[in-house]
Amino acid sequence: MLMALDIPLPKQIFGHPWLNQSDGKMSKSKGNVIYADELVGIFGVDAVRYFVLHEMPFDNDGIITWELIVERINSDLANTLGNLVPRTVSMSNKYFDGIVTATGVSEPTDDELISLVTMTAGTVNHKMDEIRVADAISEVITLFKRCNKYIDETMPWVLAKEEEKKDRLSQVLYNLTESICIGTSLLAAFLPETAEKIFAQLNTVCRDFNTLDKFGEYPSGNKVTEKPEILFARLKPDEVLAQIVK
DSSP states (O other), X not given: OTTTTTOOOOSOOOOOOOEEBTTBSOOTTTTOOOOHHHHHHHHOHHHHHHHHHHHSOSSSOEEOOHHHHHHHIIIXXXXXXXXXXHHHHHHHHHHHTTEEOOOOOOOHHHHHHHHHHHHHHHHHHHHHHTTOHHHXXXXXXXXXXXXXXXXXXXXXXXXXXXXXXXXXXXXXXXXXXXXXXXXXXXXXTTOHHHHHHHHHXXXXXXXXXXXXXXXXXXXXXXXXXXXXXXSSOOOOHHHHHHHHHO
């Protein structure tokens, strides 16, 4: 049909692997089928999107179990992303009434963060060109993990105790906010609803992909929300499994 229409033929076709239960392929006769609408009803659309994209490798079959879903949501979405965003917004409100300002007071530890953040778009683009979607989304989560590490390194709560460190504290929070904006712009293709919630909390919008290698685009003096929203709450496996059984 494509040849008859004189349309160029595809140069690359991707056949994705299987997503199996722990005991093998899903089968109605086995009674081990997990339905997408059931997953969404319990975990939400974006959490399910994340799990399926992350757990289906490029060249191997993926495994899906209820326990594994809970573990992945807790480790990546609740602990990493879900903790980072409200924590950053809360500190901006606590120390600067929500105003995020770049002061230019930098230290060497900033360079490592900025380097990783500005390189991530290129890495994600390369992974997507190779149709390695799971690897691409892992790169975005790595960015957010680096932001959490940056908080531990800079210790904003310690900086806040010294008046002369106020400008440094402001720059730290700006760096975090900017990094989250870049990471969320990359995340939007995978978790669109979550990305919109984050942009709303930071009072900004998704950026053009081609600008994500530039650091410092977040408007200095912008005000974040006063009430950060929990993106992903930690799940208790026993409670989730009880809900599934019911």
